[in-house]
Amino acid sequence: MNVGVCYFPEHWPAERMKADIERMAETGLEYVRMGEFAWSRLEPEPGTFDFEWLERAVSLIGDHGMQAVLCTPTASPPKWLVDEHPGILQEEADGTTRHYGGRRHYCFNSETYRCESERITEKLAERFSDTRAVAGWQTDNEYGCHGTLRCYCDDCAAAFRDWLRARYGDVEALNRKWGNAFWSQDLNSFAQVDPPQHTAAGHHPARLLDYYRFSSDAAVEYNRMQVEVLRAANDDWFVTHNFMSQFGALDAYDVAEDLDFASWDSYPTGHVQTQRESVSSEQLRVGDPDQVGLDHDLYRSVTDSPFWVMEQQPGDINWPPYSPQPAEGAMRLWAHTAVAHGADVVSYFRWRQCRMGQEQYHSGLLAQDGSPDAGYTDAVEAASDFEDLIETIRPEEGANPSMATPDANVALLHDYENLWALEIEPNTPDFDYWRHLETYYSAIRERSVGVDVVHPSSDLSAYDVVIAPSLYLVDDGLADGLEAYVEAGGELLVTMRSGVKDVHNKLHDSRQPGPLRELVGAEVDQHESIPEFIESSLSYGGQQFGCRVWNEWVSPIGAETDVVGRYEGELADGTPAIVQTPVGEGSVTYVGTWPDDELAGALVGDLLERANVPTTERLPNQVRIVRRDGLTWIVNFSSEPLSVDAPAEATWIVGDSIVDDYDIAVTDASPSTLSVTDS
Amino acid sequence: MNVGVCYFPEHWPAERMKADIERMAETGLEYVRMGEFAWSRLEPEPGTFDFEWLERAVSLIGDHGMQAVLCTPTASPPKWLVDEHPGILQEEADGTTRHYGGRRHYCFNSETYRCESERITEKLAERFSDTRAVAGWQTDNEYGCHGTLRCYCDDCAAAFRDWLRARYGDVEALNRKWGNAFWSQDLNSFAQVDPPQHTAAGHHPARLLDYYRFSSDAAVEYNRMQVEVLRAANDDWFVTHNFMSQFGALDAYDVAEDLDFASWDSYPTGHVQTQRESVSSEQLRVGDPDQVGLDHDLYRSVTDSPFWVMEQQPGDINWPPYSPQPAEGAMRLWAHTAVAHGADVVSYFRWRQCRMGQEQYHSGLLAQDGSPDAGYTDAVEAASDFEDLIETIRPEEGANPSMATPDANVALLHDYENLWALEIEPNTPDFDYWRHLETYYSAIRERSVGVDVVHPSSDLSAYDVVIAPSLYLVDDGLADGLEAYVEAGGELLVTMRSGVKDVHNKLHDSRQPGPLRELVGAEVDQHESIPEFIESSLSYGGQQFGCRVWNEWVSPIGAETDVVGRYEGELADGTPAIVQTPVGEGSVTYVGTWPDDELAGALVGDLLERANVPTTERLPNQVRIVRRDGLTWIVNFSSEPLSVDAPAEATWIVGDSIVDDYDIAVTDASPSTLSVTDS
């Protein structure tokens, strides 16, 4: 439970370094991340290295009782390298080169660039291998940012062919598994496969899905190369990578296999603008606690261990459409929220607003003139809060105790391959994998229940409830696993667009949900996407609710299957929409539509009740309760103060039962003993 | 009057073929179309052919009393062919290659591809020339789909130069006829002409119009090559091509000259979404009868003979923005509507939902698991209805009598060259050639009058009424023809944006309508395009009506010309908008604006009355009456049941006087004896 900061000594005159680092220590910071864009300063000319400035920074950081996190500088190769090897640049699907001038200007499949990256990583690793103040490393920076995960260059073409050869063995297998008889797409050799370049008509879904897999795999391989170099130099270092919010092109589970823990870069007022169609004024000021929470829970779950927020928004930022000022205290609110969800370190981006380059409109803890900005005050307070919390729960362990991950009764199944396949064939402009996932995430979180966001192939036996939104690609193995989970007493909820395809993105030859039909006791007669102007509703538990985007006409096939929800009005009037089937010790619910928030709340509420999971009443919007390691956070992302009703014996460690707007409180009472009202 | 189906034996294991074809016969299908994307299965490697599976299918089809329609497989050349001849790929105007990966990845002007196409066509034609079960051929598939009619590659550049040389003889003529003095565009040789590639400023309208003509001609030539090969192999075969709905880039009249009859691919719930700005919930479920009807009437008129619907929507489909389920019975409703408008065969696309490739979200008569889907039921019923109808009207002729085309009192003039020229210079974002045409089409059809959609150069003498919406390119010959038509007693209505240009897309040196000024007795003083927020209205026949998009300030110049409509309010208050002139035995009306539906109804109603054309009262929206060969269809595209008041002697052959929502009825009573009310 620590606070850190991202620091760019190369942006400032050398003489300021000492004062800056001194002040960081005073602020209460524990970690300082550096170097992720410094290649041109570390190797100003080919083979000429200048590590002195970075060594000095690390050394000063150590002197002041802090630790350094170093980064491989590979996200931005210098111009001399690009000019020497222009082939490392990526290409768009239409053949346009992605030129030098921004960042991430390299292809993961360039052998040349892998060599260059290995070389600089080795040099750095070697140089710092004995430096005690270096705690660990971040590889590169935000793989895939700016749409760079997928490239369409000749290196990718060659690598894709190899990838396919390895996966399919012979081209006839590929033809069969992709389904290349369609539109005369049979291939005679792997050499005939190209990246999915610009075409007049759309691409084959199997080819696209494999290209997406291949592209993610290429980044995973590239990352693994760096990890191996770093580990070889010093086995005590941790290695992590800073992922992005709800980013789809890279499979974080795969990358995480090579990491000690995951980290991610959290910009609540930015992401809420770019990931949502409409934003409330509160969200513009602090973001949405469920949007942030979903990322926290995902990046914690990928290694099933505490994670870091490697970059935490420090104030107003430059890249979203609008750059409002965060609410007073927002930067502390976010730090607490991160820690409550399982973060070990919250590292603000960045120490000081930069006077040059592409991010001048991005604030720092200090303003460009070196004076403390709003984020500074919040960081100081957060650091101090964390000390209090640690003192309370682990007085014996000192400053940096290891902490448990948060409690989670529910597993929310999440899979990048499902996301990719549904991006390839959304079949309506309104479907969005992440938004659909969030509908269920929020319904769980508004009852203060902990969630792991896990891959469908995970061991689910520890969870009381499993929710599987749009489990699109399903094979028999997965179906069997889910059945075993339910048989043993699990409560499973499966939703629309599940069991549609095999792993090659081909329709099953049974009706949807394919291999899950027996388990859910139903099949889908028809599905339809519907525009917003067609009102769609259904009855569930005697009440009418709204549904939207995608309606499936469900037909029970199981002997014990109950229809528990039916569409009302218009074409599908009376048609089953939701069914429920007892299986062994547990039960399965199938929801053939995208529920509105009320319906999701009712469905999830009933599910949690059946599973005997302790909950709170449904919390107000923008208010959440999180439990970790014996502590309970009330995080208030709303503009109204709250009153928390807690048991008499509850202790308030930070704040108290009146939680101000955009404020937090921490108690030892468990969530289900609390209730929250507007103050 | 038959039902058929599109079938892809290559998508399914060989062992299913027999059962599938047996079931088709049971369903009542008469025709099975195959092979349009099967090149990679017909010639798996260069020069190695495998026709066996197709022969087997044809043979089974014949065995079961059905007939096969084969297709040339040229819409999707296999990858080995593309790799051998990458020059066959098209290019965008900005030079980007349209790569392999979808379909239609070839340039019509590639000599190489013409040879390859001829080769495979010859092979197939030769192989099936003696196979009795093959009734005829479809050439290629949907020329121009996915924006592929116009290409900008080097082959096109060379071919365009030849085309211009042939058309203009010497470059001075081209300079003069195009008007190249403008912006220094004089050319010294044909070799200087390029395709209209990406430029900073817009292209010369004469150059563009000729490029559009050239591009259409290239497809026509390409198609003719295939037709000739097929005819040479077996003169008894019919040859057709499946056109697309309201597609603009290809001149269907020109293609049709080489066909026995036209066919087109009808997807009512898709086209209504892609061709309309707003769609009602009824239209989302069944489409708009006038949108569908206009295509039927166009593709019937291009050869003045019965046509086919080669692909009829079978249920929900994958390509429009939204994929709602069609209303119950929609697939039967569409089949009847097609036949009423003159279709001989309605062939559903496709037998079974495909498990692979780009169209997995496109339903079939059977679902992907082989069970009957909604379309199946409708197809069975339609096939049975058609037998009843044939039995009634041609009991002596058996299953497949030749039928007359529908009655048509009105000719609606339609010309791709006008469409192209107006696309080049729309002069407002709101003008759309097809929507403007539809305004008049609907006004005619809502009175149950039959329409031919014909080229302006056609013989018009048989029509009581001729409507010429935006007859943009007019020369003296055309003007003379129209004058002769009116002199002889015809009723002609000409609308705004007529007589503006010569055939080279140059303004006439007289004011609009140029060569038609004398005939319409008026000229246009000013024209203006107006945004929606400026209300525009006019008075006609003592009533106020709305008008929109384009207003012309009309000035009568004929001695007998009457002003029958004047703008009201704002700048043009009191200015003539509509004039009428008696000419010989007939009269001409000029409408200088785009009327709203009420005004179009009033104008067309008056016109039909003057021409003594029998009509019904104006029908409700989504309800139409069609007359063909002694039968009258009431087609109800609305969600409300109708009551039809018919003469006592009327016989109901299908259904009766109560026509349910989305249902049809057929009687022998003539349209003008009927009246329709909400039931």
Next chain:
Amino acid sequence: MNVGVCYFPEHWPAERMKADIERMAETGLEYVRMGEFAWSRLEPEPGTFDFEWLERAVSLIGDHGMQAVLCTPTASPPKWLVDEHPGILQEEADGTTRHYGGRRHYCFNSETYRCESERITEKLAERFSDTRAVAGWQTDNEYGCHGTLRCYCDDCAAAFRDWLRARYGDVEALNRKWGNAFWSQDLNSFAQVDPPQHTAAGHHPARLLDYYRFSSDAAVEYNRMQVEVLRAANDDWFVTHNFMSQFGALDAYDVAEDLDFASWDSYPTGHVQTQRESVSSEQLRVGDPDQVGLDHDLYRSVTDSPFWVMEQQPGDINWPPYSPQPAEGAMRLWAHTAVAHGADVVSYFRWRQCRMGQEQYHSGLLAQDGSPDAGYTDAVEAASDFEDLIETIRPEEGANPSMATPDANVALLHDYENLWALEIEPNTPDFDYWRHLETYYSAIRERSVGVDVVHPSSDLSAYDVVIAPSLYLVDDGLADGLEAYVEAGGELLVTMRSGVKDVHNKLHDSRQPGPLRELVGAEVDQHESIPEFIESSLSYGGQQFGCRVWNEWVSPIGAETDVVGRYEGELADGTPAIVQTPVGEGSVTYVGTWPDDELAGALVGDLLERANVPTTERLPNQVRIVRRDGLTWIVNFSSEPLSVDAPAEATWIVGDSIVDDYDIAVTDASPSTLSVTDS
């Protein structure tokens, strides 16, 4: 005070020339512009010239007492030249060639094209050097039209490197001044710099700003080459260039240094559509007097002398989204407005609507059939009005007296470099440099005060009031100049986004407004961009006003600084927004937001009052009063007639105290003695 016309003799048969020119003279025209797109007619083949037709036209013009303005024909090189030198074509940032087919298809940095341009300019200049009827020249045509000012080709790359070398001397200086440590952008040599081509992430703001400067400089150099050739041939000729409305990519101040006077092309009903988000129906018919006025005042100020409207809209035009008919009299209204703002000549574009090429939908004074169109009548009347006015004010000087520029008490600071830097980092989709400038321009003009639109480096001592909207790039020199201005008694208003950056587009190391902090007595604590759905308001002078787009939280730092405006409601409630500081004899107001029109009116009103500038009451929208050379114009761009209350001694020279809709009147009374009410 004259009327002219643009004429294209090459578009018409030679035999019409004489009659056309005769009629021009009868119309009252004094100047005829010709030749700007005639290269293919002047040099039909390389080295073969045909100037005869142009000589004949000039000669006839002289014979009829008019004068010719000739143009260099370089805006549209003929195809033979492009084919010989394809390298002259421009490239997009993504490498796509901007091909031949429109106009402006050449790169300013092509040495080849500079030679070719020099060659044709010399030939023409030489040929006409002794021709008395040629009054002067227009260079090229609308530099930068169609987005062609910036190109990304190899010639540009080479020239950009030279430009940087000359500006920075050594690459280390460039690294330091640009701030290339950011994202590893340090360069080792100038040869490493490319144009800012297509990238995945955004470009460095310093690199972009210098590329924009370089691109403008290239056009300036290119223009200078032509000017020098022309001056060398005949020193008595004037040389001008026709600029475009509110065009941003070219620095008009720099170009103007080489011109005798500026001219610009005014299309009020077009520009109001392309430059505004919403347009009233009045503006659709005549444009907005402030939009037109701002351009007039800018292009007058760039040489501080009377200017020309080289192209004045003659009626409906082809290029805006909508092409409404201008109101009756609009073309006369625009001519008067131009003259009132300081135009010497208003030259209508064009004599006759052209029958060919890209602008057929653009009207002329004559319609395509040669009959007078609406513009003709207005031009005749304007010419006659101007004779009356000249007769009144300079009876002794005859037809063409030199006139003073309009009175201007206010300087509105305007700088293309600020515009470019803010385009590079707008930090909100809603910021627009020109719209923000217009907010203040309108607030001044609605009180009938004259404005010069001047570069910040100008001598400001003559102005009572200086308004500096978003003076973004500020160095100490500029700060000192402004301080001296205020010390000496000036009234200065500085607005949000001022003093943010140094000249290299790097943040100052002090808080905003950087070098202006002392002068304005305040600094900016925070800034934020806010979407429209967040209401934002402030109190000023006891009243509540709206503000928008960009709010700065201002903190007074001066001892005498008064907070005169504070935000109200939401996050910034009570925070200072506007401060005022007395400095020497004058005072400075800092406005930290974009005021709504009412607030701008109040701020500017108070400012003018403090500076004792005589004003009228705030005029109604679309009504303006302009003073020039002892004459006062009332221009009524509204659809309602006005009544003007004037002193008893006032003389009405054109019109009288009732000014009809879209009409004008001219009196000798000074503006502040007038008041206007709806009639």
